[in-house]
Amino acid sequence: MSVMLEAARQIRLVPALQAKGAMIVAGGTLAVAELNYGQGADGTLIILDRLGLDRIAVVGKKATFGAMVTMAEIARDRRLKFLHPVCNSIGGPAVRAMATIGGNLFAPAPYGDMAASLLALDAEITIHDGKSAKKYPIEVFFRQRKKLERCLVVSVSFTLPASGSFRYSKAVRRKPVSASVVTIAALLPRRGGKVVGARIALGAMGSHAIRAYKAEAALEGRSLDSATIAAAAAQIAEDASPADDAYASAWYRRQVVPIHLARLLAA
Template sequence: MSRDWIHPRSLQEALAVRAERGAVPLSGATDLLVRHRGVAGTLPSLNAPIVWIGHLQELTAVTADEDELRIGAAAVYTDIAAHPRTPAILRQTIAELAAPAIRNVATVGGNIGNASPAADAVCTLYALDAEVELASVTASRRVPIAEVITGPGQTTIGDDELITAVYLPLGQDEFWFYRKVGTRRANALSKLALAARGRLDGRRLADIGVALGAVAPTVVRSGELEHRMRGAAADDIAVMRDELIAGYLALVNPIDDQRSTRRYRLRVTENLLSELFDRRLPFSLEGSAEHRGSRSPRR
């Protein structure tokens, strides 16, 4: 078994192993090894070689320049949350993600690579216009996150590629709203989630991103509906809200599963969208910093 666990000295070496042997990258292992675990005293049933990447400094750094934040694919959530330039909505998402022990080892790259529709951080990354950097031995490309994840466990990552970083644009947002509905208060998986952020220009919405998690095979975000919202004033949103909600509900397709029901997910998705459009867009609260970023209080 040990020969199938490769410990490269550099990213280049890791990419080579990926290309040559189809090795699966592993860092925190909080998803991969749970998924493939055997009973106590047995090894996980992985049928591909493993390339360990958690120690590669090229992949673990979180850095920022004026315009964007670069999160290494193997950066752990604790470190991402600690970076001063990390957007507040992502920090809040991480605060509600799993448990401290998991946040200390789980990585953003793993979350994207696993492509679970219920992955908490992924939903927020959609809302934040994240781009994913994919590298192979010979090339590197940046792709919007929605073009990387195509379904549960399905991605467009090439057989010779590794996720090397995630890029987030910085400095634009004025408001955000995040709500995860989990199975309990802490260390919980999502039944559904909504992440929204944006910016006002005077009294109009200059920009908005709305992402819905765990209610469809992939995170749902609609360029068309967001386009209709751009430039809208408070009155416009009040007029459009029913149509907007109907538009989103037509895009989601939740399932009945061991954690919740389709009916509940639809109902709460609708409620959260109503909350967003009716109360969380800060048209009437200009200058009121405390309402600029929020998570709906648990009552």
């Protein structure tokens, strides 16, 4: 199959190219493999390098990542130290140098570790459909992800978490990095020692990152003592629908996720 590269010069023109069957290639760590297997495009690839989507902005308490920002760039940014463990858990150095925020939002399970973290952080996704830019809460974005594959993700924004309130763990079969057995990202804001407004996101426990609502409810208004941690751990797989894959069975994922949550909450 012959492949044509189309370097997009304007954001608003990208969705029209997608509608004709062209495929966005950001870092290409997934898209190029798809292409090699003859999937995903009519032969035209859209390159986003010239659209200025590669910037990180931190203004006050708000961070905004252009869709082309890579894991390696975030891992070098001292303002974003809380996300460094997330970035450094994604692939090896060569993958991280290419892998983008935009691509991670579309990565199929068990990938999508950054997407799970952005879900815990209650991020907002800006999409361009060719006519205008629209903002979607990340949960709405995931619900509509299939449909939104024909749109351009422009950027991702979120409020920086209070110091120490963001926690992350990723269980893997092979150290130091591998695809996820289960990924947990948790935002645990506290008031007077009690958890208020917890958000727990799971990766590799569904077709995309999901919230663990029942476990969050078990934490609400409580201090992180051993009884509360046990109650949350007992609920953690309730909202999940993991799959079998080369890294773990669905059964195994359900067995280990309470253990990893308990460790993360007790840390």
